[in-house]
Amino acid sequence: xxxxxxxxxxxxxxxxxxxxxxxxxxxxxxxxxxxxxxxxxxxxxxxxxxxxxxxxxxxxxxxxxxxxxxxxxxxxxxxxxxxxxxxxxxxxxxxxxxxxxxxxxxxxxxxxxxxxxx
Amino acid sequence: xxxxxxxxxxxxxxxxxxxxxxxxxxxxxxxxxxxxxxxxxxxxxxxxxxxxxxxxxxxxxxxxxxxxxxxxxxxxxxxxxxxxxxxxxxxxxxxxxxxxxxxxxxxxxxxxxxxxxx
Amino acid sequence: xxxxxxxxxxxxxxxxxxxxxxxxxxxxxxxxxxxxxxxxxxxxxxxxxxxxxxxxxxxxxxxxxxxxxxxxxxxxxxxxxxxxxxxxxxxxxxxxxxxxxxxxxxxxxxxxxxxxxx
Numbered sequence: 001x002x003x004x005x006x007x008x009x010x011x012x013x014x015x016x017x018x019x020x021x022x023x024x025x026x027x028x029x030x031x032x033x034x035x036x037x038x039x040x041x042x043x044x045x046x047x048x049x050x051x052x053x054x055x056x057x058x059x060x061x062x063x064x065x066x067x068x069x070x071x072x073x074x075x076x077x078x079x080x081x082x083x084x085x086x087x088x089x090x091x092x093x094x095x096x097x098x099x100x101x102x103x104x105x106x107x108x109x110x111x112x113x114x115x116x117x118x
Numbered sequence: 119x120x121x122x123x124x125x126x127x128x129x130x131x132x133x134x135x136x137x138x139x140x141x142x143x144x145x146x147x148x149x150x151x152x153x154x155x156x157x158x159x160x161x162x163x164x165x166x167x168x169x170x171x172x173x174x175x176x177x178x179x180x181x182x183x184x185x186x187x188x189x190x191x192x193x194x195x196x197x198x199x200x201x202x203x204x205x206x207x208x209x210x211x212x213x214x215x216x217x218x219x220x221x222x223x224x225x226x227x228x229x230x231x232x233x234x235x236x
Numbered sequence: 237x238x239x240x241x242x243x244x245x246x247x248x249x250x251x252x253x254x255x256x257x258x259x260x261x262x263x264x265x266x267x268x269x270x271x272x273x274x275x276x277x278x279x280x281x282x283x284x285x286x287x288x289x290x291x292x293x294x295x296x297x298x299x300x301x302x303x304x305x306x307x308x309x310x311x312x313x314x315x316x317x318x319x320x321x322x323x324x325x326x327x328x329x330x331x332x333x334x335x336x337x338x339x340x341x342x343x344x345x346x347x348x349x350x351x352x353x354x
Binding site: 093 | 247249255338
């Protein structure tokens with residue numbers, strides 16, 4: 001038996017939902033949107049670290065991730081932050097596609113599924 | 119042990135697939151596409167209610183959702199329907215991104231993952 | 237208890253990650269990008285077959301899939317390959333949306349979640 005646990009929740013969405021050993025994170029964006037995509041990605045990855053900690057896990061247990069970027073020409077700069085952050089021995093399944101995001105200055109949004117520690 | 123159960127299926131896709139306590143719903147669009155995005159979202163949310171019922175669950179057990187809207191400027195109107203529908207104590211992880219959908223008159227498509235009741 | 241298994245991995249992402257009976261595949265694109273979307277889709281579906289085999293499962297156990305196509309007008313041609321490949325008795329939940337992909341010549345990218353055999 002397992003219980004659904006919701007954290008960093010508001011009336012619209014939850015930052016992280018855990019159930020049956022899996023953590024589902026919201027699509028995360030940067031708070032400081034005045035910086036370029038690499039800096040925005042770094043902010044998001046720090047938020048992911050925090051939410052994974054709340055969920056009792058860490059980036060070595062990522063399962064799947066979807067990365068939305070506002071302009072595919074920025075992919076390499078996003079990837080610089082990704083490659084500096086990711087555990088190279090424990091990389092998730094990943095898709096990266098272009099999508100316009102919540103506001104023009106939002107250059108990247110990342111959604112992650114991870115497993116909790118056992 | 120668990121069995122994969124597929125409901126509302128055709129030769130292309132299934133409306134809802136359940137396995138090991140999780141319900142995976144198809145990307146849903148409205149049937150009446152002559153209405154604005156708020157009305158289309160309301161139709162989709164009713165379909166989600168129906169599919170969750172078929173899967174033995176309900177909107178209080180949503181885990182994750184991806185919302186695609188055809189124009190980000192319509193997000194607030196989509197969100198009016200979302201906020202009126204969602205269980206505010208049990209909100210899922212959520213991403214909302216812009217994407218052109220199956221036809222120009224389709225303004226919103228929603229894909230949901232939920233847990234079944236135990 | 238379950239272990240996370242990663243296959244076809246590099247320092248950026250894994251082709252397939254399995255955990256607790258579920259296989260999460262990366263967003264897959266074709267290798268030969270000189271062909272039209274139907275041919276690209278066929279290549280991707282062969283890759284999915286291979287990754288599902290590595291994960292100890294097959295296309296009869298698909299749970300959910302997200303299909304990104306670069307131009308919604310190409311959906312029917314993508315679907316010809318999909319319909320020829322999919323097990324019509326065992327179709328997954330599916331969403332298909334338009335998104336610009338990693339390079340202009342990439343016309344389709346597919347991400348799949350499946351269950352392993354028991």
